[in-house]
Amino acid sequence: MTIWFCVKTAQTPSVVADVVCAFNTFEEEAPNGKCVWVVEKGKGTEEYWQILSKYEKIKDVVCVALVYLEGDTVVLGEVADEVLPNFLAPLLVKYGFDNVKWIVANPKR
Numbered sequence: 387m388t389i390w391f392c393v394k395t396a397q398t399p400s401v402v403a404d405v406v407c408a409f410n411t412f413e414e415e416a417p418n419g420k421c422v423w424v425v426e427k428g429k430g431t432e433e434y435w436q437i438l439s440k441y442e443k444i445k446d447v448v449c450v451a452l453v454y455l456e457g458d459t460v461v462l463g464e465v466a467d468e469v470l471p472n473f474l475a476p477l478l479v480k481y482g483f484d485n486v487k488w489i490v491a492n493p494k495r
Contacts, residue, residue: 387466387467387490387491387492388464388465388466388467388490388491389465389466389467389470389473389488389489389490389491390461390462390463390464390465390488390489390491391461391462391463391465391473391474391477391486391487391488392456392459392460392461392486392487392488392489393459393460393461393462393477393481393485393486394458394459394481394484394485394486394487395459395460395481395485396458397460398455398460399434399435399453399454399455399460399461400425400427400435400453402453402460402462402477403425403435403437403451403453403462404425405476405477405480406423406437406451406462406472406473406476406477407422407423407424407425407437408476409472409475409476410422410423410439410472410476411423416441418441418442418443418444419441419442419443419444420441420442421439421440421441421442422439422440423437423438423439423440423450423472424437424438424440425437425438425453426438428452432454433454433455434452434453434454435452435453435454436449436451436452436453437449437450437451437452437453437462438450450465450466450469450472451463451464451465451473452464462477467490474486474488
């Protein structure tokens with residue numbers, strides 16, 4: 387499944403992405419080294435940011451979400467259900483249940 391989070395806030399998409407990334411930086415050692423989530427500005431013509439997952443010992447970087455502004459709502463899109471708690475917890479704590487909505491899409495098989 388793919389999930390989109392919609393956050394009603396006056397904050398910028400990069401600030402909302404930083405909230406998620408701060409929650410998903412792990413100091414404990416894992417087999418692939420420490421894991422951090424970082425925000426990078428997108429390289430396309432549209433204004434967007436990417437939340438990337440990086441391990442110390444692995445060169446590959448994984449994009450876990452695209453973050454952009456749609457009207458007065460920050461959208462965190464294309465989130466895989468495997469990392470749902472990594473998004474839901476920090477967003478609900480920071481912005482509250484009334485300001486966070488989510489849309490779930492089941493891709494065609």
